[in-house]
Amino acid sequence: MIVNQFLILAAAMFSIGIYGVLVRRNAVLVLLSVELMLTAVNINLVAFGALIQDKLASGQVFALFVITVAAAEVGIGLAIVVLIFRNRSSANIDELDLMKW
Amino acid sequence: MSFGDWITEAQNIVFLVFAIAMLFASVVVVTSRNVVHAALMLVVALGGSAALFLMLGAEFVAWVVVLVYIGAVVVLFLFGIMITRAPTGRDTARLDHERRWPALLIAVATFATIATTTTLAFEDTEVAGEVVRTAQIGDLLFNRFVIPFEAVSFVLLAALIGGIVLARKDADE
Numbered sequence: 001m002i003v004n005q006f007l008i009l010a011a012a013m014f015s016i017g018i019y020g021v022l023v024r025r026n027a028v029l030v031l032l033s034v035e036l037m038l039t040a041v042n043i044n045l046v047a048f049g050a051l052i053q054d055k056l057a058s059g060q061v062f063a064l065f066v067i068t069v070a071a072a073e074v075g076i077g078l079a080i081v082v083l084i085f086r087n088r089s090s091a092n093i094d095e096l097d098l099m100k101w
Numbered sequence: 102m103s104f105g106d107w108i109t110e111a112q113n114i115v116f117l118v119f120a121i122a123m124l125f126a127s128v129v130v131v132t133s134r135n136v137v138h139a140a141l142m143l144v145v146a147l148g149g150s151a152a153l154f155l156m157l158g159a160e161f162v163a164w165v166v167v168l169v170y171i172g173a174v175v176v177l178f179l180f181g182i183m184i185t186r187a188p189t190g191r192d193t194a195r196l197d198h199e200r201r202w203p204a205l206l207i208a209v210a211t212f213a214t215i216a217t218t219t220t221l222a223f224e225d226t227e228v229a230g231e232v233v234r235t236a237q238i239g240d241l242l243f244n245r246f247v248i249p250f251e252a253v254s255f256v257l258l259a260a261l262i263g264g265i266v267l268a269r270k271d272a273d274e
Contacts, residue, residue: 079267
């Protein structure tokens with residue numbers, strides 16, 4: 001295994017996630033695409049960790065932290081989406097123009 | 102290293118199978134007209150990443166991905182889809198924006214930039230995939246990384262309280 005194969009796969013998944021964030025209208029689907037991007041970052045972290053083989057295993061530890069923060073982000077994000085849906089009976093992002101000048 | 106040399110290694114064939122499955126699942130996640138299918142295809146993409154972590158010797162991270170992401174986060178997403186009654190039918194117009202081409206252009210440009218800048222430095226550098234034992238990870242988390250660990254547990258607690266506060270209905274309204 002060479003390290004480049006993991007890096008290219010992660011770059012592809014990250015850009016697919018960016019496409020999803022830009023093109024989706026439903027807030028839940030935008031959060032799904034953000035998860036794809038975080039997974040790509042985790043693949044990069046673990047691949048670099050396996051490449052440098054440091055004693056602190058910092059690549060894997062950082063991947064664990066990213067997973068934890070992602071779990072918190074999904075919890076808060078879905079709570080906000082549910083709240084917005086309750087108030088405006090729509091979860092579409094382009095209809096949320098309250099703060100648009 | 103040519104592609105012919107690369108593909109003869111058994112590990113790389115396994116990698117190729119997982120990579121194609123993950124990319125297909127990711128594309129379905131961002132293009133599917135059915136919201137539930139998108140959430141379920143995320144399971145395939147995350148499962149593939151767990152398999153790659155196993156190939157790289159990151160056993161604990163792989164099983165944490167299976168437990169936390171596939172076990173908890175995807176279920177949370179399915180609940181979110183159910184509560185917000187996102188259209189589960191085949192109604193593309195309400196799920197996607199009209200302007201797909203600028204987004205596709207940005208995605209391709211991002212891929213080109215990231216892929217070239219990250220891969221330039223390591224031409225054929227091999228990665229070994231030596232197993233890091235779970236005991237070692239636990240030892241590191243509770244010694245060297247104990248302060249970030251506690252900080253991240255505080256973040257989770259704050260997210261828990263914030264989720265409850267946001268989602269509950271006020272009694273006096």
